[in-house]
Amino acid sequence: MTLFDLSGKTAIITGASRGIGEAIARRFAQHGANVVVSSRKADACDEVTNSINEEYPGKALTVPCNISEKEQLQNLVDKTREHFGQIDVLVCNAALNPYFGPAMDCPDEAFDKIMSANVKSNHWLANMVLPEMLERENGSIIIVSSIGGLKGSPVIGTYCISKAADFQLVRNLAVEHGSKNVRANAIAPGLIKTYFAKALWDNPDILEQSTSTTPLKRIGLPDEIAGAAVFLASDAGAFMTGQQMVIDGGQTIS
Ligand SMILES: NC(=O)c1ccc[n+]([C@@H]2O[C@H](COP(=O)([O-])OP(=O)(O)OC[C@H]3O[C@@H](n4cnc5c(N)ncnc54)[C@H](OP(=O)(O)O)[C@@H]3O)[C@@H](O)[C@H]2O)c1
Structure with missing residues (x-):
């Protein structure tokens, strides 16, 4: 039993079929949690779920869910409760960015899609799990945001707004539910080597631009985000709420 122990806890992780979400699911299971591996594609989730269950039998479950669909979010919550009994930790990790370019040319449809999936879905999902967390006076909500939310951008501006x-969503949740010991925090990764950010690390020139001004002189790996999620989900993070943890190799301070 350590400060970081997650035994007896159940966590939902959206976007867990690869990248940062997969790394969080694997580390949560390693620290004793039951994990619900969720993304749009059941097959991709099953690969992660099966591999976690091989190492930690019975700890992982696949529940497919498109975060843009409210009914699918409710199904994710319902299936988790049916299988594991309760939800102690929610990790809103999935997000999307269908538009790259100047904000003045961003189609309304893309703007709405980004805000809906990256903000409203997190608001919905948090509200779906909150009642039981409030009743037990224990819960941790973690939103995987981005250092993009701390800076202006000429090309991914709408994503950065989201x-x-x-x-702000975690600050509101923290203020609204802190008296019932429900905590909410955001993680703000810098550039991480995942499919989502491939265009930014696949091209050596673009990669050099971002790493040259980063103190650690490299981009991050998904597993280097997972430890912060374990911290926020566990007793180690018991006095932390409403905050944004920047994990970016020092990019934003240089
Ligand atoms: N990589 C970076 O440099 C970076 C930096 C800062 C912040 N972030 C944030 O980190 C989070 C995870 O990104 P990542 O880099 O790990 O990306 P990734 O490796 O591409 O993984 C994205 C995950 O989200 C799922 N997903 C995509 N659209 C979805 C939808 N509509 N509904 C449900 N699941 C969906 C994908 O699976 P399916 O395709 O099966 O749905 C996949 O499991 C995002 O919130 C992103 O904004 C990433």
């Missing part, structure tokens, strides 16, 4: 809104 990630800034996620910082």
Whole structure:
């Protein structure tokens, strides 16, 4: 039993079929949690779920869910309760960015899609799990935001607005539910080597631009985000709420 122990806890992790979400699911299971591996594609989730269950039998369950669909979010919550009994930790990790370019050319449809999936879905999902957390006076909500939410951008501006809104979402949740010991925090990764950010690390020139001004002189790996999620989900993070944890190799301070 350590400060970081998650035994007896159940966590939902959206976007857990690969990248940062997969790394969080694997580390949560390693620390004793039951994990619900969720993304749109059941097959991709099953690969992660099966591999976790091989190492930690019975700890992982696949529940497919498109975060843009409210009914699917409710199904995710219902199936988790049916299988594991309760939800102690929610990790809103999945997000999307269908538009790259100047904000003045961003189609309304893309703007709405980004805000809906990256902000409103997190608001919905939090509200779906909150009642039982409030009743037990224990719960941790974690939103994977981005350092994009701390800076202006000429090309992913709408995505950055959505990630800034996620910082405010956790502050609101923290203030509203802190008296019932329900905590909410955001993690703000810098550039991480995942499919989502491939365009930013696949091209050596673009990669050099971002790493040259980063103190650690490299981009991050998904597993380097997972430890912060374990911290926030566990007793180690018991006095932390409403905050944004920047994990970016020092990019934002240089
Ligand atoms: N990588 C970076 O540099 C970076 C930096 C800062 C912040 N972030 C944030 O980190 C989070 C995870 O990104 P990642 O880099 O780990 O990306 P990734 O490796 O591409 O993984 C994205 C995950 O989300 C799922 N997903 C995509 N759209 C979805 C939807 N509509 N509903 C449900 N699941 C969906 C994907 O699976 P399916 O395709 O099966 O749905 C996949 O499991 C995002 O919130 C992102 O904004 C990433």
